[in-house]
Amino acid sequence: MSKILLLDGEGVQVVCMARELSKLGHELTALCAQKVSSGYATKYLHHKYKSPNVRLETEAFRAYFYKHLKPHQYDLIIPMGDESAYFLSREKETVEQLYKMQCAVETYSTFELANDKQKLMEVCEKYDIVHPYTRALPEVNASFDNAQDIVRLEFRESLKSVAEYVEFPAMIKPNLSAGAKGITKVENMEELEEQYPPIAEVFGACTLQQYVEQPDYYYNVMLFRKRDGEIAASTVIKIMRYFPLKGGTSCYSETVEHPFLLEQCERCLDKLNWHGFADFDVLEDKRTGELKIIEINPRVPSSLQASFAAGVNFAKIFVDEYLGNGAEVFDMRKYKTGQQVRWFGLDVMWFLMSPQRFSFRPSWFKFWGKNVSYHDGTWRDPMPMIAGSLQGVVKYLDPNFRKAKLKG
Helix, strand or coil: CCEEEEECCCCCHHHHHHHHHHHCCCEEEEEECCCCCHHHHCCCCCEEEECCCCCCCHHHHHHHHHHHHCCCCCCEEEECCHHHHHHHHHHHHHHHHHCCCEECCCCHHHHHHHHCHHHHHHHHHHCCCCCCCEEECCCCCCCHHHCCHHHHHHHHHHHHHHHHHHCCCEEEEECCCCCCCCCEEECCHHHHHHHHHHHHHHHCCEEEEECCCCCCCEEEEEEEECCCCCEEEEEEEEEEEEECCCCCEEEEEEECCCHHHHHHHHHHHHHHCCCEEEEEEEEECCCCCCEEEEEEECCCCCCCHHHHHCCCCHHHHHHHHHHCCCCCCCCECCCCCCCEEECHHHHHHHHHHCCCCCCCCCCCCCCCCCCEEECCCECCECHHHHHHHHHHHHHHHCHHHHHHHHCC
């Protein structure tokens, strides 16, 4: 039995990860920023600690994290969210050398290549991997409003050069953000000049990216690349309901077969020399049918349950790869298609807001079936669904959250 620590333990992906790790006999602890949450509510966690928020209180979390490690001897630490993955990648060397605990995350230099949207697009462009046209936007000077005319002119000329390459409509995208926050659609130069500076002020460096007019779905590709470069496991899902409606998190998806997407994503990880888990978001152009890799989430996604439903046990792969002591990681590239996976708490919000609530097929009211499962709980573990639904309502009532998620 190994002792495993999960960071960002309040996330919905913790529900299925904790369930499967518990089945394997491991002792699980989670650091959670919120008690009213899916992850905190699951019965499969053995120990739970309320911690500072790693994104909002980074220094406080760092102090808490190291204080927590001293009396505990964990074998493996797994980040379960964007912010904790970023944090752990920066602390990986210290934790592994001083505390002798394995960190299931890439080294910061490689992590940054995948996590920074502009740097990832540069890799895709260099190696002819499917992606949308993308260019870095010029830096916004803090004193731009009081700048000389020549500085303003140079800034506008730089914007114009980027826009001519990408073309309109386009998306302003912060290089480092999570959950579509800050992403804004612009139709022309006037909108770009107006919208970009305030976004950059909040999120920092940004890119301008080709707008992809997508159908009512997008793809998610989950992969685990071993130290030796082999792919241990993969799952492709087609996300058909998501919230917010303008492009949000999956609340209904199906596992599908897509060899071309797998090949492109595997090649991308090869060029990054990636080790560990990676999660790709991929859009399909409605007009041309072309596929475009949008980003890599360098941690397990909220849609992780889809892989377990398809017969791919990423929990076992994590343990075997990082703590295997020579044990062979099973090849789990084969998976079951047609598995339907819902996030019920989020799906309720979709139903309330979507004009397709009664016309969508399969029916929203199909709650059971041998190929139906849920991200946020089971009959044997129902509390995550209740707590997660409450958490979602509270979050959505926050005007700052709605503004960040729905803008564009």
